[in-house]
Amino acid sequence: MRARTEGLAERWGSRVGVRGRSVLVAVVVVVVAMLVGGTGLLLVLQSSLEQAVEATGRARAAEVVSRIDANGVPATVAALSDQSRTDAVTLVLDAGGSVIGSSRRSTTEALSAQRPTVGSYDSVELDIDTLDERGEWKVVTTAVESAGRTYFVQVAVPIRIQRDTVQTVAVLLLAGTPLLLAAVAAAVWVLVGRALRTVEQIRRTVAEIDARALTARLDVPPTRDEIAALAQTMNAMLDRLQASDRAQRAFVSDASHELRSPLATLSTAAELAGRTSDEEVRTRLLDTMNAELVRMRGLVGNLMTLARVDAHDATTNPTDVDLDDLVDHEARRLRTTSTLDVTTRIEPVRVHADLSRVAQPLRNLVDNAERHAAGQVALTLTTEGGDAVVWVDNDGPEVDPEDRDRIFERFVRLDVSRTRDAGGSGLGLAIARAGVTSQGGRLAVVEHPLGWCRFELRLPLVPEPVGPLDVGDAAGATGPAGPDRQPPG
Incomplete structure (x- = not known):
């Protein structure tokens, strides 16, 4: 009831x-x-x-x-x-x-x-x-x-x-009450109507704003009340929508540009392979096509990862992660796949995070260091305050201070040493920062005492709520490797 x-x-x-x-x-x-x-x-x-x-x-x-x-x-x-x-x-x-x-x-x-x-x-x-x-x-x-x-x-x-006087006053109060109620009802009706008129104007203005008119903004009333706060909030929301729209358009444009080059190479190689009868030439063309297909597959995978990041459509699975094992594994992999001098200084550190969202950013940082190193890469794991700190250093060109934040944007390459010919698509660092941020951590470019290029990854040592961001599965992350650690170079 x-x-x-x-x-x-x-x-x-x-x-x-x-x-x-x-x-x-x-x-x-x-x-x-x-x-x-x-x-x-x-x-x-x-x-x-x-x-x-x-x-x-x-x-x-x-x-x-x-x-x-x-x-x-x-x-x-x-x-x-x-x-x-x-x-x-x-x-x-x-x-x-x-x-x-x-x-x-x-x-x-x-x-x-x-x-x-x-x-x-x-x-x-x-x-x-x-x-x-x-x-x-x-x-x-x-x-x-x-x-x-x-x-x-x-x-x-x-x-x-x-x-009799008291009775007269009581009668007057009873007689005046309906008139007072009618006056109050009329006043409230008019005043609320005037307040809602401003809300209706805001609604009509917002209804007229579409993707072609995201630059339009609401007029903020001079009153410092909830209506003015609503208009300011709506304008802030429109600012975010406009920024998101620009980022989305730039993302689509950059993705189209990135895909155009391998597609053009594949189209040309396929056309030449169909016209030639020379087996040696055809073999070289097929090798070129396979390389471009591998590159496209990686680019499409990165694009799908970023799309899931933007959609917030994945759940997290935080657990205790031995960060020292991950850093040691990346050092072993880099020694196996490259001729660089790899040095490590690793302390036992455990964090509470999603394994895939820590392993892939770490791998992307190591791959980036391998790509730009002149001959040496150093991996350091330590603790500082309440954070686990990973430094990924390489002796390649140092990132200019004005570019240290822009380098984490999508499809950004700062100079000729960071071109697609070197194997990068401009998405690895963006994916790395998204993964670290989703675990409550920070990723930035910081100063190195020797003038090297240093990326600093920080993760909290204590459990913290994580956001529903997805950076994809770890690219080839495996279980803990055996001890193989050297003093820092």
């Missing part, structure tokens, strides 16, 4: 809309405020009026007591009718409670049974029918001594007028 009620309320609220819900909430708040405030106002008003009535009765009683002290009881009683007030009834009683003097001759009985001590005052609210004005009265009683005897003075003040 509760779930059904909540479902109905949710559907009803969604049909009413923001404007209607705002009006409803404002009306409910005003009704509650009127009920609480009006009730409190009436109670305070009634209490104040009753206190004023009691103060009037006490003042009248004190006046009579002063006259008794000054003139005596007989003179005061004789003058009561002459000093009578139309809104109050004054009685003087003897010690037995009998009326010996009254401001109204028709009143011959005591109004209250209260008998206070001399100098004190008692008050009570009574419904008295014996007076000319029937209704509720406030009766104040006090005692006074005169000529060795005790007398009581009673003053009755009507409270009908005060009650």
Whole structure:
């Protein structure tokens, strides 16, 4: 039953809309405020009026007591009718409670049974029918001594007028509440409508923006409120979309350019191979075609890896990774496949990360060092603070400081030493940085004390949340290799 009620309320609220819900909430708040405030106002008003009535009765009683002290009881009683007030009834009683003097001759009985001590005052609210004005009265009683005897003075003040005043105020509040609610509802309807008008303008502007008009931006209202924040957020989102669109267009253009060269080579070689009858020439052409196919296969694989990175469509499988085994394996592989002088300085280090997203960036860095080294490559693994630090150094040309961040962009080659003829497509470092970043690490080009080219890879030693980025499987990463470590060169 509760779930059904909540479902109905949710559907009803969604049909009413923001404007209607705002009006409803404002009306409910005003009704509650009127009920609480009006009730409190009436109670305070009634209490104040009753206190004023009691103060009037006490003042009248004190006046009579002063006259008794000054003139005596007989003179005061004789003058009561002459000093009578139309809104109050004054009685003087003897010690037995009998009326010996009254401001109204028709009143011959005591109004209250209260008998206070001399100098004190008692008050009570009574419904008295014996007076000319029937209704509720406030009766104040006090005692006074005169000529060795005790007398009581009673003053009755009507409270009908005060009650009528409270009722009148209550009626006015009830009558004015619908008008106030209507005014509040109209004001909220108009104000929310004006606020939503700005939101509607933002919606229309965004709806008109497409891939051909990503340069358009929203007008930010001068008000420093949520609407202005929404416009600023939408503009920031459009900036990111525009930057992403430019990067995507550049990526497609660069990928097309990279694929055009091997495709042209394959087309030309296939055409020449079909025309020639010389087996030696045909063999060379086939070798050329195979080399271009290998190159295209690697390029397409890298493009698919970057596409998965951009799509965020892969999950991670973090585990404990012995980083020293990976670095040692890459050093052994490089010694086997090249004639370079490879030196290592490796400390036992373990990180919590996805193996494939650490192994492939490390391999890409080692391949890059092999490609640009003049004769030496040095691999160093150590710890620094809370990070595992891998330095991949080569004695080739140093990267200029202004290019140290741009080198990780896609299809970037900085000089003639980094051309496709050397085997690079300009994607390896981009894939390496994406993989390291997905594991909460950092990859950058830093200074080397000897002026070599140094790439620094940092990974946290403690587990950290990883993002859903994919850098593909490790290119040929294998299990741990045996120890084969040398001191640094």
